[in-house]
Amino acid sequence: MSTILQVQGMQKYYGSRGVVTKAVDNISFSVEEGEYVGIMGVSGSGKTTLLNCISTIDTVTAGTIRIKGKDVTALKGKELERFRREELGFIFQDFNLLDTLTAYENIALALTILGEKPDEIHRKVLEVATKLNISSILSKFPYQMSGGEKQRTASARAIITNPSLILADEPTGALDSKSARMLLETIGMLNEQMKATILMVTHDAFTASYAKRILFIKDGRIFNEILRGEDTRKEFFGRIIDVVTLLGGDANVVM
């Protein structure tokens, strides 16, 4: 297996002169192909900054981020936008489907902006729709779909470009527990059946328990790392809670 993402000594500072906030303070880790990695931490721990830097929306202060061996911190302007289009897939908090487009068009959009051949687009949309079991709702508009259908459509859009890395930022943040579970199952399916590499950021232990490996971040540094291994999701959830308690306990001691 090859390394998809390699973060090396990454730092991100905000502010200037005397008042410097170290949002990300010297983080290094890597993600292999086909992995499903969760990044956990409380608000302000730097996890969203980390994800923004990886997704090329934000720039780093120091260090390198390599995706498929390419240093994205060195990319600029158009190159950057093209890289984002071609190598990254996104799953957003609240589906983020375009309300004026049908499911088919929402999924196809990801390919049309890459300039793919029309016939190829059509074939790929139908293929991914079959895999995600949304073939029957392709002509529906978002307001005509159920929450689960919207999630699967959004997931289909994220996977159809065959991105090297799918990034999910608090994907369940705005969902009720039932919808959240459905979305997480879909993401799990993308990972297991379609071999997608996924990096998910969350503060929620339940959400995180769907990942295969979890990095805990605190005050901009990696605090801990646990692997799911052969555990069931419930057992894994228990272990996550343990770490979270540890994180919290530490905070209490400081206070």
Add this chain to the structure above:
Amino acid sequence: MAGSSMLSRCSGVMQMSLCKLSFQNVRKSIKDYTVYFLTLMLGVCLFYLFNALDSQALVQGMSEIQQDIVQMMVEMMAVISVFISVVLGCLILYANRYLVKRRKKEFGIYMLLGMPKRKISGVLALETSFIGLFSLAVGLALGVFLSQGLSIVVSQLFKIQYSEFQVVFSPQALVKTILYFAVIFLVVMVFNVRTISKCKLIDLIQAERKNEQVKTRRLWVCVILFLLSLGVLGTAYAMIIKNGLQTLDGSFTLSIVLGIVGTILFFMSLSGFLLRVVKSNRKLYLKNLNMFVLRQINSKVNTAFLSISIVCVLLFFAITITSTAIGFNSAMNADVEQSTPYSATFGYTQSERVDGDMRQELIDAGIDMDAIFEATEQYSYRETGVTLGGLMGNLCPQKSEDHIVNGISVERYNALMRLQGKPEISLADGEYAVISLFAYLNDGLDEILQNGRTVEIGGQELRPGKQQILNTALETAMGTNNTVVLILPQTLAESLPVADSFLCGQYRAGDTDAFDDMLAAEPFVSPANGASIGVTLANEIYWTQTGTRVAFLFVLLYIGVVFMIVAAAALALQQLSEASDNVGRYALLSKLGVDRKMINRSIFSQVAIYFLIPMALAIVHSCVGIYVVLQMLNAFGEPNSFLHILTAGGIILAIYLVYFFATYAGCKSTVRQQRTA
């Protein structure tokens, strides 16, 4: 006591903060709603401009005839202005609705913070007054500035010499403009207050989230509606072309109504129809953001077809009115030169009197002919017994068949030409020549001259002696007395009975205005034989026609330009407000990796399509409209109006393009601002 003073202080603070809040909101709005302000200002400016025609500085240098004409124009403008103010009022209400809609969330927050509805209405009313005062002030300033330019145009049209530069300013127009717009803003204010008081807090807070539900019509419904609309439009075109503008009766109204219905049906079905067509072509459909642009338009056109139809009809009127105003102007200009070959033409006012020594009779009536006129000539029309139908046969237009064709002797004709300083003709016995002032007869007359058609007059067979039609008017007259006149050999002409007589004269050099005044007291009655003689003066015709022409031109330009502005502004406002609705969609596209260039291109296509579609149909409508108007103008003479129509079209398109690019820039910056925020 202390409590009440506290309360009043409190409310004082509240008043101040309300004022401050409204002022800040307006300052914010100025940046956001350039198009709104632009339109208000232009409206005020035009309103002032066209109502300030009677400004003192201008009227001073005018003769009495000219002043009368200006007075007539001012009265016409007053009537038109009422209509214009209603149109502008509607536009302002429409624009205002968007302003309020866009800020619903802001009002919701005020309400949530506990501000009573009454206060919010107050803020809005204050804002409206700020906006009103601001646009009124700037618009009036612009109007006063531009009226300097317009006054130069008017003075040139009326040939007034400016002795010195004077600032042209009309207090009446100023008061009128302020009054009319005050009423409009008052209506807007009432409307705003009502909107707010009817609003529910939940709707205001969730205003952003409420999306129009995308209604899609079935394909066959779209196709049938589309074909139906084409049919209705075709019928309307055919009716108006067939009937023309000669009679403004039921069929004219019907064709206008059909045109409007057809237009609405067209836009109702167009987007659905277009979507299906493009969708069936996968290469076009699945390319870049085409799909997105198409859906954007489709989602709105379904609900916005009515406003697009209105814009289309307005554009049609704007183009047709402006083009024909300029075309008409040139047509009538040619006419006035033609119909005033002499300073004055005298004729009998009693229909039974057809002949006599008119010069002597006028001298008897106390007119000093020698002092006034350099030279005079009297001539008579002779009864030929021929009608236009008899002369032209089947080449004669049906409506003109019964027109009587009079004759004139070649000797008299040449005498008149000498008086006019124009070339004489020679005509042998047994020959005739044709004078025609009506362009629409020329093709037919040309043909009979080429064919050598003979005509029998006074028992004598005549053949054409000249191949060309002559087109010189024989008298100074309002309009043309005779459609077609035959020039006959002298002996033949003198043997025919006299139909009517005229005396034509050219003034001596000198104070022609004084001569006009000396001849003003018509009719002149000869004490010797009781003959009553009337006079038509060249200056009178000239100024009446120039006045009518200028008044006509101004009224039409006024209406045309206002319609244009209304249409363009309505489109622009709609697009701008839509751009802010679309901010979220563009933000998402950007997250998906769509670059700025592609997003800009998509915005451009959307705005362009919105501006193009109504314009395209309006141009088709206008082609028919202008064609029909040209047909009518042809009866007046031969206007070489094509160039003028192109000029007018160019002006209209220029205004439209300015609005288009302003809108595109506005939409782009709205999307960009929100994206970086």
